[in-house]
Amino acid sequence: MRNFGIVAHIDHGKSTLADRLLEFTGTLSERERRDQVLDQMELERERGITIKASAIRMTYAARDGHAYVLNLIDTPGHVDFAYEVSRSLAACEGVLLVVDAAQGVEAQTVANAELAVEHGLEIVPVINKIDLPNASVERVRQEIEDVVGLSSASALLTSAKEGIGIQEVLEAVVERIPPPTGDPEAPLQALIFDSHFDPYRGIIAYVRLRQGRLTQGMRIRMMATGKEFEVDDVGVFGLTMKPVESLIAGEVGYVAAGIKVIGDAPVGDTITSAERAASAPLPGYRMLKPMVFCGLYSTEGDDYPALREALERLQLNDAALSFEPESSAALGFGFRCGFLGLLHMEIVQERLEREYGLTLVATSPSVVYRVHRTDGEVVEIDNPARMPEPQHVDHIEEPWVKAMIMAPAEYVGPCLELAQERRGEFRNIEYSSTNRVIITYDLPLAEILLDFFDQLKSRTRGYASLDYEFAGYRPGELVKVQVLVNGDPVDALSFVTHRDRAQSRGRRVVEKLKQVVPRQLFEVRLQAAINSRVVASETVRALRKNVLAKCYGGDVTRKRKLLEKQKAGKKRMKQVGSVEIPQEAFLSVLRLGDERE
Amino acid sequence: MKASSAMLGIYIHIPFCAGKCPYCGFNSRPADASVIECYLAALHEEIVLRSQADVAADTVYFGGGTPTILPASRLADILRGVLTRFRAVVGAEVTVEANPESLTREALAELREAGFNRLSIGAQSFDDDVLAALGRRHDATRAIEAVGDARATGWSNISLDLIFGVPGQSPGQWKATLKRAISLRPEHISTYCLTVEPETEFERRKQAGEIEGVGEDAELEMYVAARLMLCAAGYEHYEISNFALPGKRCRHNEKYWRGGEYFGLGAGAHSRAAGVRWANAAQAQEYIAMLAQGTLPVTYAERLCARRALEEELILALRTGEGVCLRELGLRCGRDAVSEYRNQVRELAAAGLAVAEGSRVILTDRGLALANEVAIRVMA
Numbered sequence: 001m002r003n004f005g006i007v008a009h010i011d012h013g014k015s016t017l018a019d020r021l022l023e024f025t026g027t028l029s030e031r032e033r034r035d036q037v038l039d040q041m042e043l044e045r046e047r048g049i050t051i052k053a054s055a056i057r058m059t060y061a062a063r064d065g066h067a068y069v070l071n072l073i074d075t076p077g078h079v080d081f082a083y084e085v086s087r088s089l090a091a092c093e094g095v096l097l098v099v100d101a102a103q104g105v106e107a108q109t110v111a112n113a114e115l116a117v118e119h120g121l122e123i124v125p126v127i128n129k130i131d132l133p134n135a136s137v138e139r140v141r142q143e144i145e146d147v148v149g150l151s152s153a154s155a156l157l158t159s160a161k162e163g164i165g166i167q168e169v170l171e172a173v174v175e176r177i178p179p180p181t182g183d184p185e186a187p188l189q190a191l192i193f194d195s196h197f198d199p200y201r202g203i204i205a206y207v208r209l210r211q212g213r214l215t216q217g218m219r220i221r222m223m224a225t226g227k228e229f230e231v232d233d234v235g236v237f238g239l240t241m242k243p244v245e246s247l248i249a250g251e252v253g254y255v256a257a258g259i260k261v262i263g264d265a266p267v268g269d270t271i272t273s274a275e276r277a278a279s280a281p282l283p284g285y286r287m288l289k290p291m292v293f294c295g296l297y298s299t300e301g302d303d304y305p306a307l308r309e310a311l312e313r314l315q316l317n318d319a320a321l322s323f324e325p326e327s328s329a330a331l332g333f334g335f336r337c338g339f340l341g342l343l344h345m346e347i348v349q350e351r352l353e354r355e356y357g358l359t360l361v362a363t364s365p366s367v368v369y370r371v372h373r374t375d376g377e378v379v380e381i382d383n384p385a386r387m388p389e390p391q392h393v394d395h396i397e398e399p400w401v402k403a404m405i406m407a408p409a410e411y412v413g414p415c416l417e418l419a420q421e422r423r424g425e426f427r428n429i430e431y432s433s434t435n436r437v438i439i440t441y442d443l444p445l446a447e448i449l450l451d452f453f454d455q456l457k458s459r460t461r462g463y464a465s466l467d468y469e470f471a472g473y474r475p476g477e478l479v480k481v482q483v484l485v486n487g488d489p490v491d492a493l494s495f496v497t498h499r500d501r502a503q504s505r506g507r508r509v510v511e512k513l514k515q516v517v518p519r520q521l522f523e524v525r526l527q528a529a530i531n532s533r534v535v536a537s538e539t540v541r542a543l544r545k546n547v548l549a550k551c552y553g554g555d556v557t558r559k560r561k562l563l564e565k566q567k568a569g570k571k572r573m574k575q576v577g578s579v580e581i582p583q584e585a586f587l588s589v590l591r592l593g594d595e596r597e
Numbered sequence: 598m599k600a601s602s603a604m605l606g607i608y609i610h611i612p613f614c615a616g617k618c619p620y621c622g623f624n625s626r627p628a629d630a631s632v633i634e635c636y637l638a639a640l641h642e643e644i645v646l647r648s649q650a651d652v653a654a655d656t657v658y659f660g661g662g663t664p665t666i667l668p669a670s671r672l673a674d675i676l677r678g679v680l681t682r683f684r685a686v687v688g689a690e691v692t693v694e695a696n697p698e699s700l701t702r703e704a705l706a707e708l709r710e711a712g713f714n715r716l717s718i719g720a721q722s723f724d725d726d727v728l729a730a731l732g733r734r735h736d737a738t739r740a741i742e743a744v745g746d747a748r749a750t751g752w753s754n755i756s757l758d759l760i761f762g763v764p765g766q767s768p769g770q771w772k773a774t775l776k777r778a779i780s781l782r783p784e785h786i787s788t789y790c791l792t793v794e795p796e797t798e799f800e801r802r803k804q805a806g807e808i809e810g811v812g813e814d815a816e817l818e819m820y821v822a823a824r825l826m827l828c829a830a831g832y833e834h835y836e837i838s839n840f841a842l843p844g845k846r847c848r849h850n851e852k853y854w855r856g857g858e859y860f861g862l863g864a865g866a867h868s869r870a871a872g873v874r875w876a877n878a879a880q881a882q883e884y885i886a887m888l889a890q891g892t893l894p895v896t897y898a899e900r901l902c903a904r905r906a907l908e909e910e911l912i913l914a915l916r917t918g919e920g921v922c923l924r925e926l927g928l929r930c931g932r933d934a935v936s937e938y939r940n941q942v943r944e945l946a947a948a949g950l951a952v953a954e955g956s957r958v959i960l961t962d963r964g965l966a967l968a969n970e971v972a973i974r975v976m977a
Contacts, residue, residue, distance in 0.1 A: 521948050521970060545817050547968040549789040549838050551916060552853050553608055554624075554867040554876065556909065557897075563912075567973045 002177050003071045003208065003252055005088055007112035008098035009105075009465060013128040017098060017160040017169070018056075018074055024166045025058040025070070027239065054194070055091075055206055055237045055252055062174045070173060071237075071252035073193065083320075083340070086115055087193040087268050090282070091208030091252060094122035094177030096169065097148070101127050101135035101157075104436065105143040106465035107406045113148045122177045125150055126169060131159040139434050146432040147406075180250030187278040188212030188220070190247075190255070190271040195262065197316035201232065203259040204241070207271060208252050210282055215246040219274035220257060223281035227264045228274050229257035262319045290322050290338025291399065291470065292345055292449060293382035295363035295492060296352070297334030299574070299583060303358055304333045310356035311335060314348060321348055326383065330492045330576045331361060331586075336383055339365075342449060361574065361583045363492045367446045370397040370473050385491035387480045390531050396496075397473040399445040402427070405456065407464035409435045414459040422447035423498060442471060446497070481506045483513070484527040484534075488577045492586055507536035516585045519543040524579050604655040605870070606852040607683055609640070609675060610863030611661040612881055615699070619732040619802070620760075622794025624865040624879055625662035636864070636881050637671065639888040641678055643862050643877075646893060648682035656849035657691045659713075665695040669704040673711030680712065683860075690715055690848045692756075697735040697743040705750040715754040715847075716747050717785075723777040724770045727763050732798075737777075744781045754845060756785035761819040763791050764799075764808040771819045772826065779830045784845035788823045789838050790816055817966060824962075835918040837965055854917050856910040856929065864894075873900050903930045904977075911938070912972045915951070920959030941975050950974075 008014040054074045061067050075088040089095065095116045099109055116123050125144050127137055141152040156172055158165035190207040198204050207214070214220070214234050221228045233256040235243040247253040259265045270281035298307045311323045322338035339345040345365060352358050369381045372394045381387055403424075405415050409431060419426070419441040427440040443452075448468065456464045479502050483493035493513075497505050506528030513526045517540050524540040548559055573580040613633060614625045628636075657679055664672060672693065679685070692715040693708060700718070708716075720740040722728050728736060735743075747755055757778050761771045778786055793799045793810070802808045810816075824834055832840035836854060839847065852859050858870040865879035875898035878884040887894040901909070907930040914921035923942075927934030935956050942958055945951035950964035950971050964971055 521950070521967065543967065543970065544963075545813050545820070545966045546970050547790075547837060547966055549792055551837075551913060552850060553859060553861050553869070554865065556853065556913065557867065557874070557876070560909070563969060563972050563976060566969065567976050570973060 001069045001071070001179055001250055002094070002173050003073065003092045003180055003250070004173050004177050005073045005075050005092045005095045006098060007075055007085065007089075007095050007116065008128075009100070009103070009108040009112075012098050012100040012103065012106075012109075013160050014098050015074070017096070017126070017128060017158065018072060020160045020163055020166045021070075021072060021170065022056065022058060024170060025060045027056065027058040057236045057238060057252070060170050060174065063171060064174075068174050070170070073252065084194065084267065085112065086119075087191070089115055089119045089121060090191055091193040092119075092121060093180055094124060094173070096124050096126050096173070097150075098126045098128050099140055099144065101129045101137055101140055102132045104136070104140050104434070105147045105406070107404050107467035108465065110148055110404065110406070110438070111467040111469075113150065123150055124169075124172050124176055125152055125155040126158055127155050128158050128160055130157050131162045131164065142434045143432060143436060146434065147436065147438065182209065182211040182249030184211070184213050184248040186211040186249070187276045188214060188271065188273040189278045189282055190214055191282045192265060192267055192269050192271065194267055195265060195319075197262065198256070201256045201258070203262055203265050203316075204254050204256050205259070205265050205271070206252075206254055207247070209247050209249050211249045212273065212278070213246055213248050214253075214255060214271070220255075220271050221274045221277060222265055222269050223272055223278070224266065224269040225264055227259075229259055232256045232258055262316055266319055290320065290340060291445060292339045292341055292365050292367060293336060294339075294345060294365040295326060295328060295331065295334050295383070296323075296337050296349070297328070297331040297361045297363075299359045299361055306356065307335065307352070307358055307360075310352050310358060311337070313356075314351060318348070320344065328363075328385070328492050330490045330581070331363070331574055338382065342453075361492075361586050363586055364495055365449050366496065367399050367449065369478065369496060372396070384480055384494045384496045387496060390479075395475050396478045398476045398478060400442055400471050400474050401445050401448065401468040402471040403441050403443045403448065403466060403468040405439045405441070405464055405466055407437060407439070407460050409437050411460040411463060412437055412439070415439055415456065415464060418452070418455055418459055419443060422450075422452060443468070444474075444476065444498075445470075479530050481509070481535075482529045482532075483509060484525075484529055485576050485579050485581070486525050487527075489529075490576055490581075502530050503535045506530065510536045510538045513585055514538040514540055517579070517581055520579060522578075604686070604857075605649070605652050605683065606656040606658065606849050606857060606859035607654050607679055608849070608859055608861040608863075608866055609657070609659045609664075609679065610861065610866040611659060611664040611667060612636075612864045613666050614661060614663040615666055615696075615734060617798075619798035620791060620793070622792075622797050623662070628881070632881065633667070635885045637667075637675070639885045639894075640675065640863055642888045642891075643894065644675075644678045644682050646888075647860055647862060649860075650682070650684060652684065653686045654679075654683040655686045655689045656852065657685065657689060658849040659693040661694055663696050663699055663719075664693050665699040665704065665708075669707035669711070672708060672713075676711055676713065690754075692717055692847070692849060694719065695743075697740040700743045700746060702746045702750055705747055705752065709751050714752075715756065716752045717756040717758065717787075718743055718747070718783075720744075720757045720778070721760045722763070722766075722770075723774045724766075727760075727766050727770060727774070730763050730765050731760065741777070741781065744783065754785070755783040756787060756847065757781070757783045758787045758789065760789050760791050761823065762811050762816045764810060766811060768815060768818045768822060772822050775823055775826045779826065785839070785841045785847060786827060786832060787839050788820075788827075790820065820966060821962075833918065837916045837968060854913040856906070856914075856926075869901075872906065873898060875899075903932055906930055907932055907934060908976060912975055915958065915960055915971055915975070916965070916968050918959075920951075920957055922957045924956040938975065944974060945971060
């Protein structure tokens, strides 16, 4: 038996390689074949990213004449989901590190390799997409040596798309990745590395058994939460889930135990036996803490209960999503939602709209600020609207990240410039022999939320990649910028930013708003204010003429359609005082584009 | 479909013209003689099928296209058919639309003789640059002559159509056109703000950046200028785009705005009677084909429930100078319009778009210029 994962930078061909392995081992017949089986969500296939970890079991008849059970544990490829990657790796003894033969080593390649080393895993480098005309195997080998610090001599060469080198990959898994160890007779220790919610059976926890045995009907205890359950069902992953009598040390499978709340069986927790408990849990469990918050509101006020239900359902499969009700003077009733990062936020929004048919307004995302009040109290603020009045604030701390940017050497200038503009603190720069650089910066997380990645891509013509990890809180000169519409502060548009940047961002938000707020029957004044001092002001002129010239027999029907359309457009807007503001206005705070003036 | 009211309006659509004007979004196109013959035969067939000997018509309106592209004798034939199949009352208003270049003295005399008594001339402008910009086939002199010819052949009810807001047109040019129009003393003047309609040459040019609208401020200035100058000259502003000397309003068009009943005959014509609205096939070929099979050429019909009928009439009547009496309207539609619309009326008044006098609601100047905004607020 072998347990292994595949890690790669986004788009380097991880999911396609996984599909080929399934095909080669006959796990997946030609008839069942559809691209990227492991990416089960429609959204995952469409966007070409893996959001949830996933596992599958195959049987491989190796050249040595033995048959091996191989458990492949797929992992998400995005920095937002680093924690899930880390848990998935904890279930493996080795990984295939897939590197695109044309793109070379990217930021997440390095981050993933580092994670694998931390977990003490055997790493098998795989250079994929060697069929591409611009593939450059020797350069990539060099990068694997220089940048990742692995020997590339035994790197495998594949083209998952063309089915080249697949058997060699399977052979390497058998030969180079060690078999699992662990005593089946010791007290049970099973790591939950993922889970999903089944409406009939409750939480289905994906587990890796380190030691002991997990059997149907046994009483189990979650070591972090202390909750106990009786096992309904255990099994392994084929293309579908196959029940088995028991799982033993070293195996990967699932367990269902009538667990209804995802918080009762969180990813990273250790399952043990209630009767004969292990002395300690497996390392690595931590509470997932959302880093990015925004308000989500339905444009149709009466969809509020539907939005709640949809969020509750998503949360069943996504422990990292948090939400609590909030209300906004401008937007009515909605939810303050917490996410791991921007991509996570986008994905949740997209799923809410697509899978639940909701139309949403999202307020601009915010990080969690730690506000030290003058009375000594420290409060965490994830919504700029809740920021205490300036006279009560002693100082504010904001989250920082350690960011790693990888790019071809000719783009060093633009990368440094961007990081510098975003209040970055330079840490390090490393040149590899293959003309690639790794730039390390400390950056405020809030600056990364503000289209940092888009800017990085556009300034490096798409060549740079980014990875980051949370690096603690630091005090910052932060102020809240309020946006006022006809004199009324609109909480959903206000934001917190650095003092030096506040005025120019306030001006830009107001300018942007002017473009998206339609003319109304009266003049609309748009202002940005810092500590109630107005720093920018724009005016949307009153609408003076909107009339159809001709209204005779046949025009009546046409006119009616036109008016109905205008009416529907009006309904989609949010009423702020007497001013109607379209949805996109709420995004304009976020999408400011280039910060350079 | 039977008409239920005593007085019916009859609209006859002639979907042909000498050439398509670049701003025109109407159902009209140049056509060859054989198509025209087939069309007239089909039109006759529809008149026969729709004939209502027991209902009186008090207005007849020939529109297009350019009806006068047909020989006067053919228009006279059609009118004869209409007058015999629908019982026209004495003193009925019988309008024909015409373009200056298609009007000769002979034709004018013949049309008058045949029973047409109101002439609506598509003058559009008395400025040659503006006429050229509009792609019209006549100049200012010809338009002025046409009015003179009509007077000389006994027409005592003449309307001029004028367009403002034409790309390149200045408020000064517009005022000069108004002045000239007033000096000709037509009984009626319609002033239309140019709308760039979808699928027109103007729209294409606008997309391509070749032309640019005059802008809202200039449009509004021209609209206000028309209102001031024409009212000062004794014309009554009785609908957003229409002005008339006392007693000379277009009775046919008023039916559209006051919940009247009308039959539209010809391709694409719309009708409304007995709580139903319907429309004919828009394409001449389809219209001809349907009538050749002896079927009514109706391709769209809807029953207007009381609520919808009331809402539409309210929106249309609010565009008129007299506004709307909610009590009367409610009685006619069998609903309590006064309380149904109390909140909306209050909102309109608060926004300075309308004033309420008892149960009558009249749009202010500002409200007229923003009639679509008014409509949206009235709509359920």
